[in-house]
Amino acid sequence: MLTLRGAGATVEISEHGAEPHSLRAPDGHELLWQAGEAWRRHAPILFPIVGRVPDDTITVDGRTHPLTQHGFARDLEWDVVTSDESSATLVLRDGDETRERFPFAFELTAHYAVDDDGFATTYEVRNTGDDRAMPVSIGSHPAFAWPLEEGAAKTDHVVVFDAPEPAPIRRLDHTLVLPGDQPSPFDGSTLRLDPALFAPDAIVMDRVVSRGLRYLAPSGRGLRMTWDDVFDVFVVWSRPDGADLLCLEPCVGGAAPIDFAGELRDKPGVVMIPAGGRLAASYRIDPLLP
Template sequence: MTTTISNSKLKASIKHAGAELFSIKDNLNNEYIWEGNPDFWGKHSPVLFPIVGTLKNNTYTINGIEYQLPRHGFARDMEFELIDKTESKAVFSLKSSDETLKKYPFDFELQLIYTLTENSLDLEYKIINNSKEKMPFSIGAHPAIALPDNFEDYALQFEKEEELKYYLLENDLISSKTKILETTNNKVSLNYELFKNDALIFKKLNSKSLTILKSAKPYIKVDYQDFPSLGIWTKENAPFICIEPWLGYSDTDQNTGNLYEKEGILILDENKNFSAKFSITIL
């Protein structure tokens, strides 16, 4: 099943499977979200919950009990319920179940709230801890922006001038190795060589937005005020770029396995809510 919302400028479509955004179109029918061709990458914009990235040995512990979670968690592979809908807004919900409790022993609700405002799509994540204990979690976005034409015609313009230090992955885990992403006037031109070692992972950025430029002209802006970390990723020769606001990231090989002690993890008190929002603006 799918749900579509619209306003006078944009139309957005979301799958109930994973509550995954798979289309943003303007009035000229231009598509801004990657089509999901499995020859490159068969997804569009999955939600990353209750972890972001990869756990050491795909395993963690809670109160001494061992559990397993796949890369980026399980929410992206589950059916969400549409619980509220207006012309320009849709709210999807995933609640804990016998299936999720085997992997993640917490009573939770995850809501994805999509809202169109003018030429922007806002995506809010709301996490509700219905457990009787503190709940560790991460949440992240993974939207793939379609880049028609030549990949090297595009560039990323960061909001602020800063040292863009990113961490390298080794065996899907965060290593201690870092590199600096060189910019000119806060701008970096895209090329596939940047991603030869997988994603660029920024644990912390001062910039809270970046703009994708096409032939030096603003194309799409992603605002991520609520997210301290960012991943940027594509696959070789793929006509898309993923701009990924994160609260959390992969383990290092030094992780103890205790999810409460995981670097970057958030801890939500019992019977409390948490929300974070980012937006995609068509320029």
Template sequence: MNTTISNSTINASIKHSGAELFSLKNNQNKEYIWEGNPDFWGKHSPILFPIVGTLKNNTYTINEKEYQLPRHGFARDMDFQLVDKTENSAVFSLKSDAETLKKYPFEFELQLIYTLKETSLDIEYKVINKNQTKMPFSIGAHPAIALAENFENYAIEFEKEEVLKYYILEHDLISNKTEVLETSDNLIPLNYQLFENDALIFKSLESNSLTILENSKPYIKVDFEDFPSLGIWTKEKAPFVCIEPWLGYSDTSENSGDLFEKEGILVLDANQTFHSKFSITLL
């Protein structure tokens, strides 16, 4: 099942499977979200929960008991319930069950709240800890922005002038190796060579937003003030780029395995609720 929300300028469509955004169009019917062609990548904008990235050996421990989670967790592969809808907003909910407890021993509710405002789509995450104990988790976004022209016709402009240090992945884990992207006027021209070693992973940034430029003109803006970390990714010859606001990232090779000790992990107190939000604006 799918749900569509709209206003006078844009509309968005969300799959109930994974509560995944799969379409964002303006009123000229121009599509801004990647179509999901599996020849390149069969997703559009998956939700990353309760981990972001990859665990060492796909394994972690809680109270010395081992559990396994696939890359980016399980929420993206589960059916959400539509719990509220208006013309320009929709709320989806995923609750823990017997199956999730086998992989992640915590009672939770995850809500995805999509809201259209003029030419922007706000995507809010609400994580509710239903336990009497602390709950460790990460959460992240993975929207793939469709690029209709040649990849090299696009550039990314960061909000602030800063040193863009990113971490190199080795065997899907974050290594100690870093490189710095050279910028000119805060601009990174896109080319596929940037992604030869997979995603560019920024543990922290000064910028709270970035703008994708198409032929030097503003195309789309992503605001991510609530998210300290960011991934940028594409595949060779793929006509999209993923802008991925994260709270958390893959394990390092030195990680102990204890989820509470994982670098970048969030810990939510008993019976508390966590909120974060990012937005995509069509320009």
């Protein structure tokens, strides 16, 4: 485990999946879900796809490759490039195992840093091949404690986005996007949390306006999350069985439509990185004290 300490947060990161396992506020209060039986992860990196594709299979240049939900980056060991008291950089490169599932040369870097305000994350994807563009999506899947404080009611928590979010949302069927729009569950900029919101699975905001939000308990404890314009989809998810977690997920692209068929490059939301090119995306989580 790599431990980063700053005035705004203390973070622990595993080399397995380059996954944050702990995010504590300055008063020591844990904000991340601690990987209980209901969901065994904390804050995985989603790459080279976000969500699923039909039959867990992608097609590249007419050839099919098995690629399961959210890709493989979260399940592999990463190399530590640099690490000090307040920052760390880890890298994942293609190899025989990845090319069986995703036939491209790449370098995926996760840079983490803590500072006086909180915790910053930057992902960088490089197409290290020299002959073709590479189709990718990438996302972050941090799960936060819900409720944020012992004894607080789940239904007294809110997520307040920076701007009103009236656009229709999308819903999923077994992690694939259903056709058609669903009404926005927002009251202006506020999402009033209730386990019933997630009975139809995740809230997929593919027309999100805001680039920031606050997730708050009744006491005011919580977090501020901000993300850059590269993240074009935002997902809010909890398990429909009522597990004590809430995921707030900035993503580049999303799951495939349930009826999608064709080349990976034609999947909605995919970004094409030219040979030798790069894609970078950043977001922050700043703890808020009561």
